[in-house]
Amino acid sequence: TLHIARPEKGKTLADFQNIYNSIAEKMKSESAYDDGTGYGPVLVRLSWHSSATYDKNDNSGGSYGGTFRFKKEASDVLSKGLENATKFLDPIHSEYPWLSHGDLYTLGGVTALQELGGPKTPWRPGRVDTGPETVPAHGRLPIPEGNASYVRNYYDRFGFNDQEVVALLGAHILGKTHLKNSGYDGPWDDDTNIFSNEFFGNLLERKWTLEKNAASNMQYNAKGGIMMLPTDYALVQDPKYLKYVKKYADDQDAFFSDFRDIYVKLLERGISFDDSIEPLVFKTLKEQLK
Ligand code: HEM
Numbered sequence: 001t002l003h004i005a006r007p008e009k010g011k012t013l014a015d016f017q018n019i020y021n022s023i024a025e026k027m028k029s030e031s032a033y034d035d036g037t038g039y040g041p042v043l044v045r046l047s048w049h050s051s052a053t054y055d056k057n058d059n060s061g062g063s064y065g066g067t068f069r070f071k072k073e074a075s076d077v078l079s080k081g082l083e084n085a086t087k088f089l090d091p092i093h094s095e096y097p098w099l100s101h102g103d104l105y106t107l108g109g110v111t112a113l114q115e116l117g118g119p120k121t122p123w124r125p126g127r128v129d130t131g132p133e134t135v136p137a138h139g140r141l142p143i144p145e146g147n148a149s150y151v152r153n154y155y156d157r158f159g160f161n162d163q164e165v166v167a168l169l170g171a172h173i174l175g176k177t178h179l180k181n182s183g184y185d186g187p188w189d190d191d192t193n194i195f196s197n198e199f200f201g202n203l204l205e206r207k208w209t210l211e212k213n214a215a216s217n218m219q220y221n222a223k224g225g226i227m228m229l230p231t232d233y234a235l236v237q238d239p240k241y242l243k244y245v246k247k248y249a250d251d252q253d254a255f256f257s258d259f260r261d262i263y264v265k266l267l268e269r270g271i272s273f274d275d276s277i278e279p280l281v282f283k284t285l286k287e288q289l290k
């Protein structure tokens with residue numbers, strides 16, 4: 001499968017900054033969502049799930065075709081909860097119907113990441129919607145029960161190495177699990193909508209206990225109301241992953257720049273962008289205050 005980027009005709013940075021601002025303003029006005037967590041985390045998760053179907057073996061899946069807009073893809077049980085993100089973005093698409101869904105879902109994640117204090121993340125337009133026949137079969141999303149070799153093997157399908165996998169999973173500082181969505185519960189503390197390297201410090205410093213949760217799934221819990229999935233905890237069980245967990249726990253700047261790089265790589269995986277397509281870097285709302 002070939003995915004050639006074709007940017008929307010005649011649109012400039014200012015046009016895309018307008019969309020960024022619409023999403024960011026809507027995040028601000030609907031900040032009560034999910035008991036005050038806000039829409040940022042679930043928008044980042046949507047950008048990940050819309051890219052997580054990628055397979056390097058035939059260059060299929062990935063963010064290009066915007067196929068998450070089809071129920072056939074969005075109905076995957078492992079995507080439960082993301083309907084909140086697509087419903088949040090529907091009015092944005094109505095306001096800017098010229099924007100492809102692939103560009104909308106990835107721009108939504110970049111906007112959320114920056115508005116939650118994450119790194120400035122270059123973004124390129126040009127994903128082109130493809131039809132329902134291009135929706136990849138279910139089974140390409142990761143399961144939370146996996147161990148380190150499961151996680152390594154899973155991301156091998158993207159061609160991501162150990163350092164990239166650890167950086168990418170640092171996104172789990174954002175938001176929370178919901179029993180009704182995934183059968184996992186917590187974290188119960190409330191500062192999970194600021195992007196930072198704390199995920200790694202938590203992994204290393206807290207005392208983790210493997211416990212059965214209310215949905216009879218095993219998860220790691222620590223005093224103070226935080227939790228880790230088995231796939232999160234795998235990062236400290238595996239010595240090769242552990243090396244990078246320590247690096248990022250000690251160095252927030254290194255985490256921010258490595259996360260930015262692998263997040264861009266994820267959102268663009270499988271797409272050929274012409275070098276003439278300049279990556280766009282958006283201003284946050286705060287930076288635009290008169
Ligand atoms: C081994 C790979 C991964 C697994 C098994 C996994 C699993 C999960 C699960 C079970 C949840 C809870 C969903 C819910 O109950 O609402 C979740 C939430 C989340 N995931 Fe992941 N995830 C993975 C990788 C990623 C990546 C690569 C990103 C982004 C770069 C990401 C971003 C998020 C975010 C931001 C949330 C919070 C969503 C919310 O608060 O509604 N995840 N993930």
Ligand SMILES: Cc1cnc2ccccc2c1N
Nearest residue numbers: 172173174175176177227228
């Ligand atoms: C602290 C922590 C750990 N794991 C998570 C997994 C998914 C979503 C959120 C998480 C989270 N805030």
